[in-house]
Each structure stands twice: as structure tokens, then as C-alpha cells.
Amino acid sequence: MKTYIIVGGSKGIGRAISMKLLKNHKVINLSRSKPDFDHDNLKHYAVDILSDELPDLDQADGLIYCPGSINLKPIGRLNLDDFRSDFEINVIGAVQAIQKYLPIIKKGDKPSMLFFSTVAAKLGMPFHASVAASKAAVEGLVKSIGAELAPTVRVNAIAPTVTNTELASKLLRNEKMINNITERHPLKKFLNPTEVAEMASFLLSDHAAAISGQIFEMDCGIVSFKI
Numbered sequence: 001m002k003t004y005i006i007v008g009g010s011k012g013i014g015r016a017i018s019m020k021l022l023k024n025h026k027v028i029n030l031s032r033s034k035p036d037f038d039h040d041n042l043k044h045y046a047v048d049i050l051s052d053e054l055p056d057l058d059q060a061d062g063l064i065y066c067p068g069s070i071n072l073k074p075i076g077r078l079n080l081d082d083f084r085s086d087f088e089i090n091v092i093g094a095v096q097a098i099q100k101y102l103p104i105i106k107k108g109d110k111p112s113m114l115f116f117s118t119v120a121a122k123l124g125m126p127f128h129a130s131v132a133a134s135k136a137a138v139e140g141l142v143k144s145i146g147a148e149l150a151p152t153v154r155v156n157a158i159a160p161t162v163t164n165t166e167l168a169s170k171l172l173r174n175e176k177m178i179n180n181i182t183e184r185h186p187l188k189k190f191l192n193p194t195e196v197a198e199m200a201s202f203l204l205s206d207h208a209a210a211i212s213g214q215i216f217e218m219d220c221g222i223v224s225f226k227i
Contacts, residue, residue, distance in 0.1 A: 001025055002061035002109055004204065007049055007097050010035045012165030013116070014066030016193035017200045018042070028057060049093040054100045061108035062204050063101055065094045065115050070167055072127040082130050090134040091141065098145065106152055112204050115142055117159035117215055123223045135159070139215050146213030154212040156203045161219045163191040186221030
């Protein structure tokens with residue numbers, strides 16, 4: 001049984017990962033909101049990653065950083081504070097968690113880290129300038145620290161397409177928008193959080209012992225195919 005620190009494990013993809021990992025591992029959840037579930041293997045700390053001091057922990061075998069943003073505006077309506085805010089939550093928060101917990105993670109059992117990008121970092125999409133820029137920085141961070149921490153700590157990221165979470169609710173707010181998004185993807189679907197959790201669980205596990213520094217596009221074909 002391993003111990004994983006999840007930043008943002010109360011909602012959306014983070015919640016699905018927590019639920020998946022709790023079946024066989026201990027989860028330390030750091031988030032502003034308390035999870036809507038209990039488990040003997042779950043410990044929760046009420047923390048705002050950008051403003052609160054992170055708790056001292058004695059042991060961990062991995063770090064999963066889930067916070068993100070979907071701030072979609074035309075470039076002319078995006079101000080510098082929009083870019084700063086997206087960079088803070090996606091990159092600076094991740095760096096703070098890495099620097100805080102890296103000393104104990106290095107001592108863990110075949111340790112690994114997992115972060116989240118977006119298909120918009122690879123596929124040019126209108127109105128995504130701010131989030132795409134910050135997530136592209138996450139991908140660069142994964143490559144750099146993956147190289148730096150090898151062979152001790154593996155570091156990977158998942159770049160999902162639209163996922164049915166509260167964060168994406170504005171994109172899926174009516175039947176027409178759901179149909180449009182479904183049709184845009186060659187596989188004629190978008191993601192469910194449990195699908196992402198399955199990939200996350202694999203990448204954190206010893207089954208992925210040969211994988212580090214990779215960005216996995218869970219794209220339902222939208223980046224890979226032109227049909």
C-alpha cells in the first residue's frame with residue numbers, strides 16, 4: 001500500500017483519482033473543499049494551494065496535482081491578470097507542491113508524480129490563449145523535472161480533452177453544446193473523469209516503471225486524427 005498526495009482531490013478528475021486510489025492505497029488530499037466521501041485510507045487537509053502554507057508530511061510515494069482552469073476568452077478580452085491567474089493555479093501551485101514534498105517523495109517506494117495539461121496545448125483552439133500557455137508550461141515542467149529526477153522519481157502528465165466535470169460545465173450546459181462537442185471528436189465522445197482516473201492509476205503504478213517525461217493525450221482522437 002502506497003501513500004499519495006493529491007492536490008485538488010475533492011472534485012472532478014481529482015475526486016475520481018482519489019476514489020480509484022483509495023481501493024488499495026492511502027490518499028492525503030489537499031484542497032479547499034472537503035471530499036463528499038469518507039474512507040479509512042483518506043486524510044484531508046483544508047488548504048488553498050496558492051495562499052496557505054502546505055502541511056508538513058512524513059511520508060509519500062507520489063504527488064498528483066489536479067487544479068486547473070478553463071478561462072476561455074478572445075485574446076482581446078484577456079487581460080494580464082487572466083494570464084497571471086491561470087499561470088498561478090496551473091504552474092506556480094504545482095511548483096510549490098513539488099518543492100514542499102520532493103524530499104519525502106524521493107524516499108518513497110518507486111515514487112512518481114503526475115500533472116495535467118490539456119489538448120489545447122497541442123491543438124490550436126480559439127479563445128484558449130491563457131489556459132494553453134499555462135498548460136504548455138506544465139508540459140515543459142514535466143519534461144525538465146522528469147530528466148532532473150531520473151532515475152529516482154518518474155514524472156508524467158495527462159492532457160485530457162473536454163471532461164464531464166464541474167470545471168467544464170459551461171462547455172456542456174445544454175444538449176446542443178454536448179452534441180457539438182461529441183461530434184467534434186473522431187471517437188464521437190468526450191471524457192468521463194473515471195476514464196482519466198484509470199490512466200492516472202496506471203501511470204502512478206509500477207506497471208508504468210519504464211515511463212517518464214511523457215504527456216499522454218486522452219483526446220478522443222481530436223488531436224491525433226483528421227476525419
